[in-house]
Amino acid sequence: MLALGEEGVIEHIKTIGLYRNKAKNVIALCRILIDEFGSEVPKTREELMRLPGVGRKTANVVMSMAFGIPTMAVDTHVFRIANRMLMAPGKTPDEVEDNILRVIPDQYLYHAHHWLILHGRYCCKARKPECERCVVADICRSPEKTFDIPAPLVELPQQIVGIPAPAP
């Protein structure tokens, strides 16, 4: 990664927002990983948050996804749903994070992160929640909800985990 340099990284990520800043952070972060962490990604939140571009949310994602440490990264969807459903209300992402950790048992946190994000992105949308399509409409306590019969669960298409091998 370091050999690519900032311009090289930009070539690979220029379709995403804030790519210049992200490339700069990635290069600085690689340097610190090598110089201060023996080329290993650290496991603690405090250490992760010392890396350029890494805030609490990103640190929590790495801790949970890479190391299986029970925690919850609160993004815009998780924040909205936790408040809207009155599941773990809070005024700040940190407050929501604390409250989620109180109500979701550790063994579910890893997947709950994705469930909440996807639910927020595709069903309990910011502008107008689609309550008729909601599988948790019966237990949702939101004053905004417009329907309280849960939608039937549907089988998901087969999920591909990891990067598919290239065709021969």
Ligand code: SF4
């Ligand atoms: S019932 Fe409506 S408001 Fe409640 S979680 Fe489902 S989509 Fe969101």
